[in-house]
Amino acid sequence: MTKLYEGKSKICYATDNENELNIFFKNEITAFNKLKKATIESKGVLTAKISNIIFKYLEKNNINTHLLKVIDDQNVLVKKLKMFNIEIIIRNIAAGSITKRLGIKEATTFDKPIFELCYKNDDFGDPLINDDHCVVLGLTTLEELQKIKDITLKINNLLIDLFKKINIKVVDFKIELGLDSENNICLGDEISPDTCRFWDENNRKLDKDCFREDLDDVTSIYSIILNKLEGIKL
Ligand code: ADP
Ligand code: UDP
16 A cells, blocks of 8 residues: 555555545554654554544434444545645643643643634644734634534543543543545544543543653553443443
8 A cells, every 4th residue: 555644653555546545543652742652452443443543423413424344454445525724623621831831730620611623733833823813824724614514522521421431520621623535624634542532530640641741651541441441331
């Protein structure tokens, strides 16, 4: 297969169909804009399986996602999207960069979800941008941005409902959206403990913070999330 793009945690391969991609989930894990890196056996399988369960659940609940077919434990066939060059973040509870940037105490629950946008550019450290930057710099149109907010808040509610079933709090997450061949906004990339913060009822961190902060073994923490998701009926 022809490699089209290799990122920090996934590889995109071309397929026979120009509107489709094969995405491979790598075992590499990175944090702090690649300053911290490791290779963890079975990480790719865990993030792929978790993301596939979540994407299937979202699709069932009327969210347009890129997922076409699970090929094997580490590969998925997806619709090739024209990605918006933004990272879309929702915060329900304070953690990570917002605690440092705004001095908010970790674990503070917000009255309503906070919607953030970052310009997807590793050279500049994915800087936070506002609606005007997004529209004036041509990353999305104003109409697309409004739709992106609506879709993202809907995804947040669905994720909160899903994770409530397994007693896990959705603290924050990042998603990436793009346009499909019919110009519909579609959820791409992945949703997994690599891209979300998940806390159990005792605020134990069940996500990439276990790697960022050297708290726990990634494989066992990600396996907790996968086993719990596999144990519920969706
Ligand atoms: P990064 O680029 O941040 O290092 P990854 O290693 O996850 O991230 O690489 C996956 C890349 O594939 C990302 O740049 C993402 O925007 C892109 N991508 C994800 N899903 C799709 C899709 N369905 N169509 C086109 N590109 C996609
Ligand atoms: N996130 C991500 N990719 C990024 C930046 C953030 O998946 O390039 C996720 C991160 O895992 C967390 C949420 O987005 O769930 C908010 O991240 P934050 O801004 O707090 O950044 P961090 O503390 O991870 O640097």
